[in-house]
Amino acid sequence: MDIVKFSIPEIIFGRGAMKYAGLCAKRLGAEKPMVVSDPGLREAGWVSRLFDVLAAEGLEWCYFEDVVSNPRDTQVGHGALFYAEQKADVIIALGGGSPMDAAKGIAIVVGNGGSIHDYEGANRIHRPLPPMVFLPSTAGSGSDISQFAIITDTRRRLKMTIVSRTLVPNISIIDPMLLVTKPHHLVLAAAVDALAHAVESYVSVIASPFTELQSLKAIEIIAAHLPRAAQESSLDVLESLSIASTAAGMAFSNASLGADHALAHSLGGMFDVLHGEVHSVLLPAVMRFNLEHAMAKLAHIGKILTGKKWKSARTAALAGIEAMESLFLSLGMKHRLRDLVPDRDQLPTVCRMAAQDACLLTNPRPATWEDLLSICEEAW
Amino acid sequence: MDIVKFSIPEIIFGRGAMKYAGLCAKRLGAEKPMVVSDPGLREAGWVSRLFDVLAAEGLEWCYFEDVVSNPRDTQVGHGALFYAEQKADVIIALGGGSPMDAAKGIAIVVGNGGSIHDYEGANRIHRPLPPMVFLPSTAGSGSDISQFAIITDTRRRLKMTIVSRTLVPNISIIDPMLLVTKPHHLVLAAAVDALAHAVESYVSVIASPFTELQSLKAIEIIAAHLPRAAQESSLDVLESLSIASTAAGMAFSNASLGADHALAHSLGGMFDVLHGEVHSVLLPAVMRFNLEHAMAKLAHIGKILTGKKWKSARTAALAGIEAMESLFLSLGMKHRLRDLVPDRDQLPTVCRMAAQDACLLTNPRPATWEDLLSICEEAW
Numbered sequence: 001m002d003i004v005k006f007s008i009p010e011i012i013f014g015r016g017a018m019k020y021a022g023l024c025a026k027r028l029g030a031e032k033p034m035v036v037s038d039p040g041l042r043e044a045g046w047v048s049r050l051f052d053v054l055a056a057e058g059l060e061w062c063y064f065e066d067v068v069s070n071p072r073d074t075q076v077g078h079g080a081l082f083y084a085e086q087k088a089d090v091i092i093a094l095g096g097g098s099p100m101d102a103a104k105g106i107a108i109v110v111g112n113g114g115s116i117h118d119y120e121g122a123n124r125i126h127r128p129l130p131p132m133v134f135l136p137s138t139a140g141s142g143s144d145i146s147q148f149a150i151i152t153d154t155r156r157r158l159k160m161t162i163v164s165r166t167l168v169p170n171i172s173i174i175d176p177m178l179l180v181t182k183p184h185h186l187v188l189a190a191a192v193d194a195l196a197h198a199v200e201s202y203v204s205v206i207a208s209p210f211t212e213l214q215s216l217k218a219i220e221i222i223a224a225h226l227p228r229a230a231q232e233s234s235l236d237v238l239e240s241l242s243i244a245s246t247a248a249g250m251a252f253s254n255a256s257l258g259a260d261h262a263l264a265h266s267l268g269g270m271f272d273v274l275h276g277e278v279h280s281v282l283l284p285a286v287m288r289f290n291l292e293h294a295m296a297k298l299a300h301i302g303k304i305l306t307g308k309k310w311k312s313a314r315t316a317a318l319a320g321i322e323a324m325e326s327l328f329l330s331l332g333m334k335h336r337l338r339d340l341v342p343d344r345d346q347l348p349t350v351c352r353m354a355a356q357d358a359c360l361l362t363n364p365r366p367a368t369w370e371d372l373l374s375i376c377e378e379a380w
Numbered sequence: 381m382d383i384v385k386f387s388i389p390e391i392i393f394g395r396g397a398m399k400y401a402g403l404c405a406k407r408l409g410a411e412k413p414m415v416v417s418d419p420g421l422r423e424a425g426w427v428s429r430l431f432d433v434l435a436a437e438g439l440e441w442c443y444f445e446d447v448v449s450n451p452r453d454t455q456v457g458h459g460a461l462f463y464a465e466q467k468a469d470v471i472i473a474l475g476g477g478s479p480m481d482a483a484k485g486i487a488i489v490v491g492n493g494g495s496i497h498d499y500e501g502a503n504r505i506h507r508p509l510p511p512m513v514f515l516p517s518t519a520g521s522g523s524d525i526s527q528f529a530i531i532t533d534t535r536r537r538l539k540m541t542i543v544s545r546t547l548v549p550n551i552s553i554i555d556p557m558l559l560v561t562k563p564h565h566l567v568l569a570a571a572v573d574a575l576a577h578a579v580e581s582y583v584s585v586i587a588s589p590f591t592e593l594q595s596l597k598a599i600e601i602i603a604a605h606l607p608r609a610a611q612e613s614s615l616d617v618l619e620s621l622s623i624a625s626t627a628a629g630m631a632f633s634n635a636s637l638g639a640d641h642a643l644a645h646s647l648g649g650m651f652d653v654l655h656g657e658v659h660s661v662l663l664p665a666v667m668r669f670n671l672e673h674a675m676a677k678l679a680h681i682g683k684i685l686t687g688k689k690w691k692s693a694r695t696a697a698l699a700g701i702e703a704m705e706s707l708f709l710s711l712g713m714k715h716r717l718r719d720l721v722p723d724r725d726q727l728p729t730v731c732r733m734a735a736q737d738a739c740l741l742t743n744p745r746p747a748t749w750e751d752l753l754s755i756c757e758e759a760w
Contacts, residue, residue, distance in 0.1 A: 001619060003394030010545075011590070014383030165390075209623045210391070213597050217589075239381060243589045 004208035006254050007165055008145055009134075009172045013246065015235065017175040018135060021050060022057030024171045025090050028131035032060045034088035036079065036103040037095050038067045041137055044181040050094055050135070062086040067095070067102045070159065070268050070275070072152045076105035076116045083110050083130075093134045093169075094178075096190065097141025097150070097275065100134050104149035104167050107132055116151055120160040122358055125167070132169035137178040139241035140190025140276060142197055142249025144172035150265060158269035161358045168253065174246055176239040187233055187241070188226070188331055189276025194245040195222045195324075196279040199287065199301060200258040201251035203294040204362040211255035216304070218248035223305050230331045259367050259375065260286040262357035266350045273340045280333035281340060285379040286363075287321045293365035337379040347376045384588035386634045387545055388525055389514075389552045391626065395615065397555040398515060401430060402437030404551045405470050408511035412440045414468035416459065416483040417475050418447045421517055424561040430474055430515070442466035447475070447482045450539065450648050450655070452532045456485035456496045463490050463510075473514045473549075474558075476570065477521025477530070477655065480514050484529035484547050487512055496531055500540040502738055505547070512549035517558040519621035520570025520656060522577055522629025524552035530645060538649035541738045548633065554626055556619040567613055567621070568606070568711055569656025574625040575602045575704075576659040579667065579681060580638040581631035583674040584742040591635035596684070598628035603685050610711045638743035639734075640666040643752060646734035653720050660713035661720060665759040666743075667701045673745035717759040727756045 012020050025033045033054065037047050042065060054061050064082050066075050083091070083106055091110075093103035105116045107129040112119070119125055134144035143149070149162045179187060195218070201207060202215035221244035229237050263286075264278040287298060291314075299313035302320025305327075310316035328335055341347065351372035354360065360367060367375075392400050405413045413434065417427050422445060434441050444462050446455050463471070463486055471490075473483035485496045487509040492499070499505055514524035523529070529542045559567060575598070581587060582595035601624035609617050643666075644658040667678060671694075679693035682700025685707075690696035708715055721727065731752035734740065740747060747755075 001394055003392065003397050003400075006391040006393065008388065011386040012383065013386065013588070013590070014381055017383050020383075208393070209597075210393070210626075213593060213627075217593050246590075247593075 001208070004206070004210065006208070006210040007147070007168055008250050008253065009169045011172050011174065011246065013174045013242070015175065015177050015239070017173050018050065018178065019053055021092060021133060021135060021173055022054045022059055024133045024173065025054070025059065025092055026057055028090050028133065028170055030059060030090035030131070032062065032086065032088050033090040033092045034083050034086060035061050035063045036067065036091060036093045036099050036106065037065050038099050039065055041095050046094060046137065046178060046181070050092070062088055067099045069098050070152045070272055071098045071102035071105065072154050073116050074154055075102055076109060076151055079106035080109035090131045090133065093132065094137065096136065096138035097143050100136065100141060100143035101149045101151060103132065103134070104143070105151045108149070108162070117153060117160065119162050122163040125164040129166050133171045133173065134169040135173045135175060135178065138182060138186065138190040139179060139238065139245035140193035142194065142245055142252060144169055144174065145246060145249030146253035148253065152269050158353050159265040161265060163358055174242055176235060176242045179238040179242065180233065180235065184233060186276070187229060187238070188333065189274060190245070191222055191226055191229060191241050192279050192328070192333065193276040194218060194241070194248045196260055196283050197248040197252040197257065198222065199283065200260055201248070201255040202301065203290060203297045203364045204255040204258060205364055206362050207255040211251040214247040214251040216300070218244040218251065219301060219304050226327060226331070256362040257359040258286065258363035259289065259360055259372060262354040262360040263350070263372060263376070265357050265359065266354035267340065269353070270346065270350055271341060277334050278340065280328040280335055281337050281379050282375070284321050284325050285375045289367070289371065289375050290363065290365045291317060337376055344380065347373055351376060381588070384586070384590065386588070386590040387527065387548055388630050388633065389549045391552050391554065393554045393626065395555065395557050395619070397553050398430065398558065399433055401472060401513060401515060401553055402434045402439055404513045404553065405434070405439065405472055406437055408470050408513065408550055410439060410470035412442065412466065412468050413470040413472045414463050414466060415441050415443045416447065416471060416473045416479050416486065417445050418479050419445055421475050426474060426517065426558060426561070430472070442468055447479045449478050450532045450652055451478045451482035451485065452534050453496050454534060455482055456489060456531055459486035460489035470511045470513065473512065474517065476516065476518035477523045480516065480521060480523035481529045481531060483512065483514070484523070485531045488529070488542070497533060497540065499542050502543040505544040509546050513551045513553065514549040515553045515555060515558065518562060518566065518570040519559060519618065519625035520573035522574065522625055522632060524549055524554065525626060525629030526633035528633065532649050538733050539645035541645060543738055554622055556615060556622045559618040559622065560613065560615065564613060566656070567609060567618070568713065569654060570625070571602055571606055571609060571621050572659050572708070572713065573656040574598060574621070574628045576640055576663050577628040577632040577637065578602065579663065580640055581628070581635040582681065583670060583677045583744045584635040584638060585744055586742050587635040591631040594627040594631040596680070598624040598631065599681060599684050601627070606707060606711070636742040637739040638666065639669065639740055639747050639752060639755065642734040642737035642740040643730070643756065645737050645739065646730045647720065649733070650726065650730055651721060657714055658720065660708040660715055661717050661759050662755070664701050664705050665755045669747070669751065669755050670743065670745045671697060717756055724760065727753055731756060
């Protein structure tokens with residue numbers, strides 16, 4: 001086995017865990033943390049709930065919510081200025097992947113100067129970041145666990161993948177109660193994102209025993225709970241999905257991802273589509289593309305997804321992909337690329353950009369942009 | 381589910397990973413780290429190998445090896461004085477549980493003053509410790525992963541259990557090649573220690589999905605590889621045992637242990653017995669004691685250890701315990717307590733001390749000192 005690295009934040013998990021946010025920030029030296037969230041969470045009442053927790057610890061804070069889905073370079077710039085103006089000392093992110101990735105972008109610029117574009121790619125951050133406490137409000141992005149930040153470059157209309165060990169937050173506080181106010185379709189989209197993280201990290205060329213364990217656990221839990229999640233958003237289901245998302249986060253943060261995520265980033269950057277809606281369209285096509293290069297592992301996934309033993313690895317793998325497609329259909333998720341992309345002629349541009357994405361490096365089957373185009377054509 | 385915490389160090393795992401020790405120490409601010417090891421590792425050549433790695437990074441260092449099996453309060457005191465005299469800035473431990481726990485004890489006293497006795501029990505360390513990089517030379521103790529340090533109180537003749545999140549080293553560098561020079565019986569004893577960590581953490585009253593996953597993985601790997609480990613110390617086997625020990629470390633560090641370890645600490649403190657030799661005697665008896673209070677989980681362990689399905693949970697659990705005893709016998713391990721303890725009359729004292737051990741709090745069945753005595757009598 002090659003030398004592998006495994007790094008995750010300190011995790012505090014459970015219903016009501018948000019109450020530890022102030023204590024955690026103080027442990028990291030906070031006197032005036034900057035809270036990064038978004039209007040949706042403020043309207044749902046969670047932001048003021050967090051302020052109460054901070055106030056109870058005698059903390060001051062400043063608040064930043066200039067964040068949209070697929071957070072932008074410009075917003076990161078504004079946030080970094082705001083952090084400096086306010087003389088903040090710790091970053092607390094509350095939200096889904098977008099506020100969390102925006103918070104990471106802000107932390108990079110605050111700690112390292114320059115513009116967020118300077119840090120695109122792997123291991124380009126050389127100075128320490130301010131301490132980070134993250135509270136995820138979706139069970140999917142895994143940003144609270146991972147070394148990844150995805151920021152949209154508004155000029156080039158693409159998503160920059162930024163990877164660095166320093167992007168692992170210090171503490172992730174995962175409180176499944178935060179998910180209760182999420183619209184149902186967002187809960188499902190996030191769970192499918194977590195499933196994609198689990199599948200892609202499992203077949204990654206740098207998967208290790210430490211990450212494979214987490215990938216499989218996440219797949220198992222999501223396969224068992226996603227159908228129920230489509231019927232109800234009970235706290236039990238949301239807790240299970242949160243456990244799965246956390247496990248998938250541990251896996252992909254350390255084993256990276258593959259062609260599905262490379263394409264999802266490219267599509268998100270160009271067309272501002274919701275990240276969680278891309279995988280139901282692309283993941284099965286990418287798994288088929290990878291078939292010969294990850295047969296045993298895809299067979300294992302097939303066994304979990306179908307709950308059956310199969311005669312050959314190939315039939316197991318294919319049955320798994322079909323079971324996944326049926327599940328997505330039954331959940332009413334998008335299943336053709338034409339439902340997401342306005343114009344087929346733009347696919348070559350999408351694929352050329354995806355071919356540059358850091359996630360593609362760990363796909364089990366090497367892929368040129370033309371390969372990616374054929375995946376997209378299959379999924380059209 | 382109650383709120384649970386999960387904290388592990390950054391892990392670098394693999395053959396030859398020791399080469400990163402200098403870089404890791406420098407990342408943590410080292411200019412002159414203190415290396416803590418023991419004469420055995422120095423004689424095997426590993427200490428000078430580590431010095432070469434540090435020198436290649438332009439680091440100075442100081443070296444401390446006043447460490448015995450079941451490391452002592454007095455040695456911790458000497459180490460802390462030496463650290464201060466030498467103006468060291470980072471602690472690098474190289475060795476099995478003894479040098480690693482001694483290094484943790486030194487770190488506590490260096491960072492918090494006073495004597496190591498002041499910190500016995502849970503969460504009594506309030507000031508930061510110097511950064512720690514640990515390189516385990518056995519696949520068992522898990523000290524490189526865990527929040528635990530076990531130090532012998534030489535006056536009271538007992539092992540103090542010290543538990544604190546701050547005792548998780550910053551970086552654990554797990555290089556299975558370090559195990560190649562270990563005597564065979566120590567490799568086996570360490571693996572049985574890891575198995576005990578996995579079993580006790582799995583049935584712990586504070587086990588969580590994050591720890592259960594790791595416990596089961598460790599049990600699976602050890603069950604699959606321990607018989608082979610008895611025949612050969614191939615690097616493949618040592619690597620597998622290292623993965624298992626790391627997984628078990630993640631589990632017990634966050635779910636704690638039980639009656640077997642409470643007794644093992646007490647026995648180690650009074651009679652200086654090798655920690656890894658206690659579990660083959662006590663673990664099956666403790667599992668029987670816990671039977672009614674952890675039936676489903678012990679049945680799951682039984683299924684893994686026997687590789688079979690059983691009609692009832694009880695038969696599975698009991699078959700597992702018997703399979704474990706047969707395995708220990710086939711490995712030539714001690715199986716009666718009389719082989720470890722010189723005098724049966726001292727058992728009540730052993731058990732009264734064990735009843736005070738922090739590990740007993742998480743045993744699935746509450747146990748008085750008289751209960752512990754009946755376990756010891758069964759194992760006599």
